[in-house]
Amino acid sequence: MIPTSLSGNPRVVPLLHRIHLPRVRRWAGAALGLLLATSAPQAQAARNILFLIADDLGFDSSSLTATPAANVSLPPTPNIDALGASGVTFTHAYARPTCSATRATLLTGRHGFRTGVGVALSGAKPGLRDDEYTLPRAFAANAPDYALASFGKWHLANGANTPLTVGGWPYFAGFNAPGVASYTNWSKITNGVTATSTVYSTTDQVNEAVGFINTQTQQNKPWLAWVAFNAPHSPFHKPPVNLLAGITKYTSLSGTTAHINANQRLYFEAMMVALDTEIGRLLQSVDRSNTDIIFVGDNGTENAVIQPPFKYAAENHAKFTVFEGGVRVPLVITGPDVAYIGKNDSLVSTVDIWATIQELAGIDVDATIPAGVTVDSKSLVPLIKENVIRSGDLFDEQFNQSAAADGQTLRDERYKLIRFDSQVERFYDLQNDPYENTNLLASTLTADAAAHYKSLKRKFQNYLALPNAATTRDPFPFPVNGSNNVTPDSFSLDFSYSQLRTNAIYTLWRTPDLGDPLKWEQVGSLPVSGVASGTLGTVNATLTDPQANGGSYFYQVVPSRW
Structure with a gap:
C-alpha cells in the first residue's frame, strides 16, 4: 500500500523486493479486473x-x-x-x-x-x-x-x-x-x-x-x-x-x-x-x-x-x-x-x-x-x-552472442528502446520509422518521445538481470525497505541491498501522478558496489532528490544495469 501523506510532502512508492508479479497480475488493469471477477474456466472437450x-x-x-x-x-x-x-x-x-x-x-x-x-x-x-x-x-x-x-x-x-x-x-x-x-x-x-x-x-x-x-x-x-x-x-x-x-x-x-x-x-x-x-x-x-x-x-x-x-x-x-x-x-x-x-x-x-x-x-x-x-x-x-x-509492452533480449549484438529491448505501442550491453542505446519511433533507420537519441527528442523514452527506461527494471562472467545472467540485488527524510527542499531515501553484483546502479524516480506512466522523472542515481559473485551481507545506501521544492510526489527506487 502507498501511505497517505500531508499535502506538500513527498510520498514513497514501496521499494521492490521482487519485480515480477504473478502472471495474472501482469495484464492491463481492465483485463485484470475481468480475470478477478470471473470464475475458473469451465471444462471443455479435449482439443x-x-x-x-x-x-x-x-x-x-x-x-x-x-x-x-x-x-x-x-x-x-x-x-x-x-x-x-x-x-x-x-x-x-x-x-x-x-x-x-x-x-x-x-x-x-x-x-x-x-x-x-x-x-x-x-x-x-x-x-x-x-x-x-x-x-x-x-x-x-x-x-x-x-x-x-x-x-x-x-x-x-x-x-x-x-x-x-x-x-x-x-x-x-x-x-x-x-x-x-x-x-x-x-x-x-x-x-x-x-x-x-x-x-x-x-x-x-x-x-x-x-x-x-x-x-x-x-x-x-x-x-x-x-x-x-x-x-x-x-x-x-x-x-x-x-x-x-x-x-x-x-x-x-x-x-x-x-x-x-x-x-x-x-x-x-x-x-x-x-x-x-x-x-x-x-x-x-x-x-x-x-x-x-x-x-x-x-x-x-x-x-x-x-x-x-x-x-x-x-x-x-x-x-x-x-x-x-x-x-x-x-x-x-x-x-x-x-x-x-x-x-x-x-x-x-x-x-x-x-x-x-x-x-x-x-x-x-x-x-x-x-x-x-x-x-x-x-x-x-x-x-x-x-x-x-x-495493451502492454513487449520485451525481447539476446545475450551470450557477441558484445556488439547482445542487449535488451522494450517497446510500447509506438516507441522502441534498445539497450545494448555495450552501453549504447537506440530509440525508434516505429509508427513513423518501422524499419529502424533513425535513432531518435541522435537529436533532441520531442516532448512525446522524451516521455516515452523515460517510461520505457524505467520499465526495464521488470526484466533486469546482470551479465555474468560465465554463461548465464544473475538476478539484480533488489533493495529492501528503508526510511526517508524530508526537508522543505529535498527528499532522501535510506535503504539497503544484498551485496551481489557489480556494474549496476540504483536510480531514484519521482512522479506527481501515479495514474500517468509518462510523468515519471529520474532525479538521482547511485552506483552499486558488490563482488563478482555470491552474497556477502548487505550494503546501506542513500538516494537523494535535491530539488523536491516542497512539491507532492511519489518516489520509487529503480534498479538499472547502467
Whole structure:
C-alpha cells in the first residue's frame, strides 16, 4: 500500500523486493479486473493441438505478414496462407533473435534471463536446464490423457536423449543441432537412438507427425504434436521437384553450388514452397473440427536472404539482432477455439504460446503452476475469442552472442528502446520509422518521445538481470525497505541491498501522478558496489532528490544495469 501523506510532502512508492508479479497480475488493469471477477474456466472437450514452427522465417518473408513492395519476392505458400485466412494472424508477434532462445521461451513460458538461454546453443553457450517446468511436464501433471510428441529440431540441450530428460517429451524423432548438414543425409535421433536418414528432412518430419496423429486417432486419444521444421534454415538447396508445386521459377533451378551461392534467396523460397507442400500433406491427416493449430517463425530471417527494407549494407538488422528484422515473426492461430477471424495488432510474444497451448487443452494455468516457478507467459486465447487489442509492452533480449549484438529491448505501442550491453542505446519511433533507420537519441527528442523514452527506461527494471562472467545472467540485488527524510527542499531515501553484483546502479524516480506512466522523472542515481559473485551481507545506501521544492510526489527506487 502507498501511505497517505500531508499535502506538500513527498510520498514513497514501496521499494521492490521482487519485480515480477504473478502472471495474472501482469495484464492491463481492465483485463485484470475481468480475470478477478470471473470464475475458473469451465471444462471443455479435449482439443487436439498441432504446433508448427518454421526455422529462420521472419515476418518479412511470409505472405501472412509481409507488406508487398517493389523488388520484394515472396514464395507462394497457399497452405500456410489458408491457416491465416481461417484464423487470427498476429501482425506484431515477436520471437527471440535465435532458435534456441525462442524454443526455450516456447517450452517454458519464461524469458531467457530466467532460463539462461539467450542465444543459439553451441559450445559453452548454455542450453535448457533439466529442472524447468516445461510444457510436456505441465501436460503430464494436469492433462495426462494427452499423447505428446515432438518432431524435428530440438537444439535445446546436448545429448541424444535430452528431449526426454531435459524437455520432458515422451516421444521425440528429429535431430539435435542448429541444422542438418544435408537435407537428404542427416543424423536422426528417435527416442535417444541415432541413425542416418536419407529422407528429405521436411518430408521425414511430416511422415513422423502423420504416423503419430493417425495412431492417436485410432485410439481416440487427444494429442499435442510439436512439429519443429528446420526449413527454411540453411543449408540452401533445391528441394525435391515434386514438392515445388510445379512452379517453373523453382523447378528450373540448377541446384549447383555456384548457382546456390549466387541466388540464395531463390533457394530459400524454394525451400519454403516445399515446406508449404508438406504442411498441406500434414493437414490432410488432421481432424480440423477438433484441432487447434498454431504456426510461428522462430526468429527473423537470416541476413543472407532477408530483403529490403530490412537489408542494410552497414549493419545487420536480421537474425541474431534485436532489431525488428531479427525478432518479428509470423504467428497464426486457427481451429475450433478461434471465434474471431482476421488480424490482431496486439504486441505478443513466443513466450505467450506456453500458456496458450495449455489453455487450449483445458488446463487452468494459474492454478497449476508449481510453487516457486515464475512464468512470463500470457495466454492468447482471449485474443482469438473476440476482436480485442491487448495493451502492454513487449520485451525481447539476446545475450551470450557477441558484445556488439547482445542487449535488451522494450517497446510500447509506438516507441522502441534498445539497450545494448555495450552501453549504447537506440530509440525508434516505429509508427513513423518501422524499419529502424533513425535513432531518435541522435537529436533532441520531442516532448512525446522524451516521455516515452523515460517510461520505457524505467520499465526495464521488470526484466533486469546482470551479465555474468560465465554463461548465464544473475538476478539484480533488489533493495529492501528503508526510511526517508524530508526537508522543505529535498527528499532522501535510506535503504539497503544484498551485496551481489557489480556494474549496476540504483536510480531514484519521482512522479506527481501515479495514474500517468509518462510523468515519471529520474532525479538521482547511485552506483552499486558488490563482488563478482555470491552474497556477502548487505550494503546501506542513500538516494537523494535535491530539488523536491516542497512539491507532492511519489518516489520509487529503480534498479538499472547502467
